Amino acid sequence: MLTSQRKSLILDTLRRDGQVIAKQVAESLSLSEDTIRRDLREMAAEGLLKRVHGGAMPLSPELPDFSTRKDVSLAAKRRLGAKAAGLIRPGQMIFLDGGTTTAEVTRQLPRNFGFTVVTHSPTIAADLEHHPTAEVIVIGGRLYKHSMVATGAAAMAAISQLRPDLFFLGVTAAHPVHGLSTGDFEEAAIKRHIAHSSAETYVLLTGEKLDRVSACQVLPVADVSGLIVPEEVTQAQLAPYRSLNAAILAA
Amino acid sequence: MLTSQRKSLILDTLRRDGQVIAKQVAESLSLSEDTIRRDLREMAAEGLLKRVHGGAMPLSPELPDFSTRKDVSLAAKRRLGAKAAGLIRPGQMIFLDGGTTTAEVTRQLPRNFGFTVVTHSPTIAADLEHHPTAEVIVIGGRLYKHSMVATGAAAMAAISQLRPDLFFLGVTAAHPVHGLSTGDFEEAAIKRHIAHSSAETYVLLTGEKLDRVSACQVLPVADVSGLIVPEEVTQAQLAPYRSLNAAILAA
DNA sequence: AATTATCATGCATTTTCACGCAATCCTGTG
DNA sequence: CACAGGATTGCGTGAAAATGCATGATAATT
Numbered sequence: 001m002l003t004s005q006r007k008s009l010i011l012d013t014l015r016r017d018g019q020v021i022a023k024q025v026a027e028s029l030s031l032s033e034d035t036i037r038r039d040l041r042e043m044a045a046e047g048l049l050k051r052v053h054g055g056a057m058p059l060s061p062e063l064p065d066f067s068t069r070k071d072v073s074l075a076a077k078r079r080l081g082a083k084a085a086g087l088i089r090p091g092q093m094i095f096l097d098g099g100t101t102t103a104e105v106t107r108q109l110p111r112n113f114g115f116t117v118v119t120h121s122p123t124i125a126a127d128l129e130h131h132p133t134a135e136v137i138v139i140g141g142r143l144y145k146h147s148m149v150a151t152g153a154a155a156m157a158a159i160s161q162l163r164p165d166l167f168f169l170g171v172t173a174a175h176p177v178h179g180l181s182t183g184d185f186e187e188a189a190i191k192r193h194i195a196h197s198s199a200e201t202y203v204l205l206t207g208e209k210l211d212r213v214s215a216c217q218v219l220p221v222a223d224v225s226g227l228i229v230p231e232e233v234t235q236a237q238l239a240p241y242r243s244l245n246a247a248i249l250a251a
Numbered sequence: 252m253l254t255s256q257r258k259s260l261i262l263d264t265l266r267r268d269g270q271v272i273a274k275q276v277a278e279s280l281s282l283s284e285d286t287i288r289r290d291l292r293e294m295a296a297e298g299l300l301k302r303v304h305g306g307a308m309p310l311s312p313e314l315p316d317f318s319t320r321k322d323v324s325l326a327a328k329r330r331l332g333a334k335a336a337g338l339i340r341p342g343q344m345i346f347l348d349g350g351t352t353t354a355e356v357t358r359q360l361p362r363n364f365g366f367t368v369v370t371h372s373p374t375i376a377a378d379l380e381h382h383p384t385a386e387v388i389v390i391g392g393r394l395y396k397h398s399m400v401a402t403g404a405a406a407m408a409a410i411s412q413l414r415p416d417l418f419f420l421g422v423t424a425a426h427p428v429h430g431l432s433t434g435d436f437e438e439a440a441i442k443r444h445i446a447h448s449s450a451e452t453y454v455l456l457t458g459e460k461l462d463r464v465s466a467c468q469v470l471p472v473a474d475v476s477g478l479i480v481p482e483e484v485t486q487a488q489l490a491p492y493r494s495l496n497a498a499i500l501a502a
Numbered sequence: 503a504a505t506t507a508t509c510a511t512g513c514a515t516t517t518t519c520a521c522g523c524a525a526t527c528c529t530g531t532g
Numbered sequence: 533c534a535c536a537g538g539a540t541t542g543c544g545t546g547a548a549a550a551t552g553c554a555t556g557a558t559a560a561t562t
Contacts, residue, residue: 003539003540019253022518031542033518034519037519038520057255057256125399138373138389140371140392140401142387143379143386145380150391285553288509289551304507304508304559305508
């Protein structure tokens with residue numbers, strides 16, 4: 001295993017769990033704790049994490065998630081959400097993926113006509129508590145806490161019974177060749193299944209996700225009905241996607 | 252558990268409850284009170300909180316008004332929640348009903364051992380996002396927005412496949428003759444079904460719910476394993492329930 | 503005033519840490 | 533191919549930190 005690989009693994013763990021325990025990492029990688037500690041020391045010096053006794057913590061606990069990850073692209077996400085919400089027609093059944101991007105769709109859903117929202121994310125469902133006209137259907141299953149979505153056989157089975165008109169998909173990366181991808185295998189399978197069950201699938205993509213690749217592919221780009229991207233993205237960046245038959249909506 | 256993590260947990264508790272009790276924290280984390288006291292001392296030195304006998308308080312005493320106003324029934328709910336959470340044993344499967352009372356159970360779940368939480372409330376599921384040791388299973392179905400729980404055939408079917416060890420039931424009314432009841436027919440059916448699927452059922456009852464009746468009966472009082480009530484409730488009030496074989500736990 | 507609960511301190515034990523050193527591996531050059 | 537130079541890793545050492553327990557002091561309650 002490469003050092004840089006190990007370090008990014010540590011960062012992933014940190015993002016996912018909000019903590020890293022040196023002993024655990026050492027054990028799971030079959031390396032000495034010294035090596036891990038050395039890594040942690042170096043990464044702390046680079047300002048990537050905060051060293052604490054026993055392991056490491058994110059730099060400023062959790063709030064950078066809100067203020068950094070959210071604020072930076074919040075305006076863009078809002079516009080994506082509004083664009084997506086504008087596609088909805090009365091009486092349709094909409095499937096909303098989990099994640100911060102699709103959460104913005106939730107907040108901008110139409111309020112002047114009725115429709116049905118299906119979601120496997122309890123967070124999204126909870127956000128819809130006060131929506132006046134949306135009928136909400138929750139997909140159950142084992143909760144994958146990192147992205148707060150239900151997964152597993154039960155979720156797959158429940159999804160199979162529905163035929164949504166629209167699916168708003170969220171992913172962590174999009175690439176012309178490697179397609180739309182996300183970090184978790186199980187999650188990717190669920191997303192794929194929802195897309196196959198739905199009449200149309202639109203991907204919401206903030207600019208920084210373009211031309212990137214994550215571990216598990218969800219779908220090829222050509223398999224979705226369209227990409228919704230911020231208007232700042234240049235035509236040059238979009239050209240490789242355009243040639244894949246994907247409709248592109250700028251928001 | 253990392254020390255820094257513990258400290259931020261203490262700060263969270265402080266923000267949420269407006270107070271921290273050393274003994275409680277020690278117990279919920281399976282650590283000695285010395286350790287917690289040491290933390291509190293250090294954090295007080297850093298100006299993060301104000302040390303008081305028995306625990307700690309926030310620096311700015313913004314809440315004396317708050318606490319007196321709201322705490323009467325909230326504090327009672329908290330104690331009910333703590334009592335309920337104390338019944339949980341490692342590895343068990345717990346079903347949590349929806350509602351504000353059971354939400355307090357969620358916040359006080361043990362953090363020092365693993366167990367599984369099942370719930371048909373997306374709100375409860377969302378609250379468990381940052382719980383370190385709880386495995387969460389969401390029951391899906393059509394969302395009944397008034398109480399924010401999944402209902403309907405799909406929910407019933409999913410519940411049928413589980414055999415929880417404990418069910419913490421919330422109702423709007425309890426009466427010795429008319430039993431435990433709630434306002435919605437569909438909701439009552441679901442609660443009843445969960446109770447029948449579970450090995451043991453405990454009802455959380457704040458004082459004002461005693462000797463009242465709502466439209467739809469969930470279960471007779473005799474059908475549950477026990478009632479969890481605030482300690483202020485008098486023995487005279489409880490006598491009619493006691494005679495129904497219901498164990499009564501004062502919190 | 504008596505009793506109980508909570509606290510601070512010192513000490514012992516365990517865990518975690520940083521440093522130095524040696525073994526190993528990779529790389530590039532003669 | 534051989535070998536030097538650098539990087540990476542694991543181990544031993546003593547130091548530092550974290551934790552729990554015992555003890556006497558202090559605060560709260562009755």
